[in-house]
Amino acid sequence: MLYLKGVSAYYGNLHILKKISLHVGEGEIVALLGANGAGKSTLLKTLMGILFPKGGEILFQNQKIEFLSTEERVRLGLSLVPEGKGLFKPLSVEENLLLGTYTWYNFKKKKEFERKLEEIYALFPILKTKRKAPAGTLSGGQQQILAIARAFMSNPKLLLLDEPSMGIAPNLVLEIFQYIQNLRENYNLSILLVEQNARLALKIADRVYVMETGKIIYEGEAKNALENPEIQRAYLGREVDREAPL
Ligand SMILES: Nc1ncnc2c1ncn2[C@@H]1O[C@H](COP(=O)(O)OP(=O)(O)OP(=O)(O)O)[C@@H](O)[C@H]1O
Numbered sequence: 001m002l003y004l005k006g007v008s009a010y011y012g013n014l015h016i017l018k019k020i021s022l023h024v025g026e027g028e029i030v031a032l033l034g035a036n037g038a039g040k041s042t043l044l045k046t047l048m049g050i051l052f053p054k055g056g057e058i059l060f061q062n063q064k065i066e067f068l069s070t071e072e073r074v075r076l077g078l079s080l081v082p083e084g085k086g087l088f089k090p091l092s093v094e095e096n097l098l099l100g101t102y103t104w105y106n107f108k109k110k111k112e113f114e115r116k117l118e119e120i121y122a123l124f125p126i127l128k129t130k131r132k133a134p135a136g137t138l139s140g141g142q143q144q145i146l147a148i149a150r151a152f153m154s155n156p157k158l159l160l161l162d163e164p165s166m167g168i169a170p171n172l173v174l175e176i177f178q179y180i181q182n183l184r185e186n187y188n189l190s191i192l193l194v195e196q197n198a199r200l201a202l203k204i205a206d207r208v209y210v211m212e213t214g215k216i217i218y219e220g221e222a223k224n225a226l227e228n229p230e231i232q233r234a235y236l237g238r239e240v241d242r243e244a245p246l
Contacts, residue, residue, distance in 0.1 A: 001026045001190055002047075002158055007056035007066075009046045016042045018214040019056065024158060027188040029180070031201040031222060034211035040194045041083055043211070044160050047192075048080045049073050060158070074103045077157030081164065085147040089136030093127055093146055096135050100153030120149050123186075124179065141172025148179060158190040159183065165197045173197070177204055202226050 002024040009017040016039050024030045034040050045051040047058065049070040058066040065073055087096055097120060098105065098113065105113055121128035124145050130138060135146055144164055151159055161180065165173045181204050183189045195201035202208060202222045210218035210225075218225070226232070 001061055002192070003059040005057045005059070007046060007053045007058060009042060009051055009053045016214050017046060017053070020214075020216055022209050022216060022219070024190050024192050026190055027184060028207065029184055029191045029193060029205045031205035031208040032192060032194045032211060033198050033201065033208060038211040039214040040211055041162055044080060044162050044192075044194060047160060048078060071103060074154050077155070078160065079151040079154045079156035079158070080160045081147045081151045081162060083162040083166065085143050087135040087143055087147055087150075090134055092132050093135055093138070094131045096146055096150050097127075097153050100150035103154055116153060120152065123182070124149050139172070141168045141176065144168055144176055145179065148176070152183065156189065158192065160192050162194045163196055164193070165195060165200060173200065180204060199226070
């Protein structure tokens with residue numbers, strides 16, 4: 001469903017992405033790992049049209065998208081949960097969810113919005129309990145759940161998640177990863193998961209790519225990656241030495 005072929009991207013003169021090629025299949029969870037500064041967030045920004053590539057091609061469902069606007073990409077079925085969540089903290093949970101529908105909502109679609117809200121509340125019950133609360137009053141984990149739910153409001157086919165476990169209490173991290181798995185299972189959603197917590201990401205991913213200084217340096221089945229001693233030592237860091245929380 002998503003193919004990147006030799007994608008390069010720059011910040012000014014800084015060459016950040018160096019001929020990245022990768023793919024995500026329908027209904028697949030693909031983990032993208034790598035040290036700080038490897039270029040993972042830059043890759044997600046390039047996928048969403050926040051940054052435009054200077055070489056290469058991005059195909060989404062057989063359509064070239066690398067020069068489409070962010071809004072056009074969201075309409076096609078791409079949705080990003082950004083690092084830091086990007087919530088509107090003074091607005092309520094429900095208002096944040098409404099903002100997730102900006103590519104399709106209008107007053108004639110109020111009923112559709114209400115149906116979608118009920119679907120979201122069934123998937124993420126905590127959001128129903130807190131629906132009138134300002135997003136900023138939720139715990140870090142609940143805010144992450146809201147950010148994922150908001151991304152889901154745009155009816156995505158491919159969800160891009162930028163470090164969903166960052167700064168979240170361990171028990172809530174498990175809940176969030178369970179939600180990610182449920183979304184794939186119930187909606188056949190494809191997921192590209194950028195994570196620092198390599199062990200956890202590899203537990204739910206089908207395949208994995210490892211990035212280093214703007215290049216893909218490893219590609220394989222997720223379960224094989226954990227067994228590969230060189231990958232463990234060099235690229236997955238201390239996380240793999242810890243007991244898996246899942
Ligand atoms: N807006 C920017 N302008 C210039 N350089 C940037 C900008 N954003 C990121 N960079 C640089 O680009 C490189 C890749 O950053 P990026 O955020 O994509 O890495 P990352 O793999 O997501 O790491 P992290 O886990 O720390 O977010 C880093 O060297 C970073 O300093």
